[in-house]
Amino acid sequence: MSLIAFLGAIEAGLLFGLVALGVFISFRILDFPDLTVDGSLPLGAATAATLIVSGVDPYLATLAAMFAGALAGLVTALLNVRLGILHLLASILTMISLHSINLRVMGKPNQALLGEATVFTPFEGLGLPFYALTPVCLLVLLVLVVWLVNRFLTSEIGLGMRATGANPRMAAAQGIETGRMKMLGIALSNGLVGLAGALFAQIQGGADITMGVGVIVVGLAAVILGEAVLSTRTILLAAIGCVFGSILYRLAVAFALNAEVLGLQAQDLKLITALLVVLAMSLPTLRRRWHNARTRR
Amino acid sequence: MIRVEDIRVTFNAGSAMETIALHDLQLTIPAGEFVTVIGSNGAGKSTLLNVIAGETRCDSGRILIEETDVTGWSTARRSALVARVFQDPMAGICENLTLEENLALASSRGCRRGLAYAVDYDRLDEFQQKIAQLGLGLDTRLNDRMGLLSGGQRQAVSLMMATINPMKILLLDEHTAALDPKTAAFVMALTDRIVRELSLTTLMVTHSMRQALDHGDRTVMLHEGRVVLDVSGNERRRMKVEELLHMFEQIRGRELDDDKLLLG
Numbered sequence: 001m002s003l004i005a006f007l008g009a010i011e012a013g014l015l016f017g018l019v020a021l022g023v024f025i026s027f028r029i030l031d032f033p034d035l036t037v038d039g040s041l042p043l044g045a046a047t048a049a050t051l052i053v054s055g056v057d058p059y060l061a062t063l064a065a066m067f068a069g070a071l072a073g074l075v076t077a078l079l080n081v082r083l084g085i086l087h088l089l090a091s092i093l094t095m096i097s098l099h100s101i102n103l104r105v106m107g108k109p110n111q112a113l114l115g116e117a118t119v120f121t122p123f124e125g126l127g128l129p130f131y132a133l134t135p136v137c138l139l140v141l142l143v144l145v146v147w148l149v150n151r152f153l154t155s156e157i158g159l160g161m162r163a164t165g166a167n168p169r170m171a172a173a174q175g176i177e178t179g180r181m182k183m184l185g186i187a188l189s190n191g192l193v194g195l196a197g198a199l200f201a202q203i204q205g206g207a208d209i210t211m212g213v214g215v216i217v218v219g220l221a222a223v224i225l226g227e228a229v230l231s232t233r234t235i236l237l238a239a240i241g242c243v244f245g246s247i248l249y250r251l252a253v254a255f256a257l258n259a260e261v262l263g264l265q266a267q268d269l270k271l272i273t274a275l276l277v278v279l280a281m282s283l284p285t286l287r288r289r290w291h292n293a294r295t296r297r
Numbered sequence: 298m299i300r301v302e303d304i305r306v307t308f309n310a311g312s313a314m315e316t317i318a319l320h321d322l323q324l325t326i327p328a329g330e331f332v333t334v335i336g337s338n339g340a341g342k343s344t345l346l347n348v349i350a351g352e353t354r355c356d357s358g359r360i361l362i363e364e365t366d367v368t369g370w371s372t373a374r375r376s377a378l379v380a381r382v383f384q385d386p387m388a389g390i391c392e393n394l395t396l397e398e399n400l401a402l403a404s405s406r407g408c409r410r411g412l413a414y415a416v417d418y419d420r421l422d423e424f425q426q427k428i429a430q431l432g433l434g435l436d437t438r439l440n441d442r443m444g445l446l447s448g449g450q451r452q453a454v455s456l457m458m459a460t461i462n463p464m465k466i467l468l469l470d471e472h473t474a475a476l477d478p479k480t481a482a483f484v485m486a487l488t489d490r491i492v493r494e495l496s497l498t499t500l501m502v503t504h505s506m507r508q509a510l511d512h513g514d515r516t517v518m519l520h521e522g523r524v525v526l527d528v529s530g531n532e533r534r535r536m537k538v539e540e541l542l543h544m545f546e547q548i549r550g551r552e553l554d555d556d557k558l559l560l561g
Contacts, residue, residue, distance in 0.1 A: 152412070154414055154415060154416075155411070155412045155413060155414060155415055156401075156405055156410035156411050156412070156413055156414075156415045157410050157411065157412060158415065159394075159398060159401060159402055159405075159415035160402070160405070160410055162391070162394065162398075163391050163394070163402050166391040166392070166393050166394065167387075167388070167390070167391045167392075169352075169383075169388060170383075170388060170389055170390065170391060171391075171402075172352075172371075172372040172373050172376070173350065173372060173376055173380075173381050173389070174376060174402050174403060174405070174406045175373050175374075175376035175377060175405065175406045175407060175408075176373055176402075176410075177371070177373045178373070
């Protein structure tokens with residue numbers, strides 16, 4: 001693997017670390033399987049790209065993308081909490097609505113960002129080689145976001161959110177408005193994904209309507225990989241694990257695509273991801289069955 | 298003071314399965330009184346607790362806590378006034394959170410939650426002292442996951458959590474039913490001690506007639522969603538389990554076909 005390919009994998013790993021943190025909040029903290037992210041990632045990208053092209057400051061555009069993502073998450077949570085629609089279905093409904101909304105935002109299936117200033121432009125004068133600039137910027141951002149996520153989840157409100165996911169009946173008895181916690185958490189989760197989308201568009205030079213397909217599975221793969229390599233004893237470790245898992249996942253994919261003996265190509269990516277998640281999620285069951293079979297003998 | 302006024306709760310209303318769980322039930326509990334509630338399965342004991350806690354909505358009637366009408370309040374909003382220990386040792390705690398995090402959750406009951414660290418060092422000392430008072434040696438295990446504790450330890454901690462902040466009524470929902478006899482006796486003794494020390498207004502549901510008469514100041518028997526017996530004072534002090542059981546049989550109008558209530 002070349003240095004550029006390696007840094008490319010790190011860059012993508014860090015970027016999707018934001019998605020992994022979002023998925024961690026919905027799936028792990030709130031026990032809310034939220035597929036909205038497949039729509040909120042392109043929503044973030046479309047919002048940022050469209051705003052930047054129309055002359056808005058890239059930082060403001062990125063912030064707006066985050067809010068757009070959070071709003072999408074809020075819709076999913078409202079469908080579930082206020083209207084009683086099953087969480088999974090609520091998130092699918094938001095996801096498919098976002099497909100139309102994203103096309104409306106851009107007015108076309110994609111929006112290029114060629115030659116536009118991005119959030120990374122101000123750092124170009126720092127003397128870093130072009131291929132190292134975005135990974136370094138993303139690393140700084142991720143350190144900050146991991147700290148913020150940890151700070152939030154260990155606060156009084158954050159602890160209430162964790163209780164909401166772990167034992168809603170007990171949480172309510174302790175005075176936690178569990179419905180409101182879900183709304184806040186899913187909005188936060190999708191806000192992070194919207195941010196990821198906005199940065200993704202600025203890194204790869206544009207937004208595309210299809211860029212969200214399978215994002216949830218990539219995020220979940222990162223969370224699971226993170227749990228496999230790092231302990232989840234504390235929130236900080238679990239959050240670092242998400243980013244770490246995301247980078248590992250990208251490195252594994254880059255390695256698989258680079259190994260010519262395997263004969264894999266870029267279009268096999270989603271299949272590899274799905275297989276990886278199936279493997280990781282079935283490991284506990286398979287291990288138990290194997291163990292039982294051995295002890296029975 | 299707690300006033301339950303003409304509370305009616307109907308399950309599966311309008312269907313063939315329609316049952317009236319609470320039949321215009323009335324109950325007034327003066328401040329500081331410890332009431333035990335008995336009754337057969339389906340008598341409405343748990344429904345009464347759920348209605349007071351806000352988990353079950355009533356069709357008609359009112360619930361007043363210290364003259365405040367809380368009938369329309371959510372469980373979370375009522376939590377400032379109502380504390381509860383559940384029957385299932387898993388129900389009252391978060392097993393994936395640590396002991397100190399569970400205590401931190403409980404110590405925010407009735408308070409506004411903000412962005413301050415949930416577990417801070419001032420509170421840690423307080424938690425340690427409270428847990429040390431249980432005499433279970435848990436004060437050195439504040440960082441352990443709650444799921445690692447035994448059922449009895451969890452119920453003792455749940456009781457501590459329920460009483461760590463002030464409340465107007467403590468609800469105990471057969472909180473010793475899932476424990477072995479020795480642990481149950483320990484948790485019951487702890488309950489008596491805490492209720493007396495803090496002079497708490499308490500409503501305890503139990504399956505055991507022995508427990509109902511041995512603890513608290515007043516015993517209420519429910520049958521088909523109504524109060525059918527309400528004893529306190531000398532009358533209650535003289536009452537034996539056999540007498541209570543006899544009344545219970547009379548009320549039910551047939552012989553009991555199991556002796557679980559007598560032996561439990």
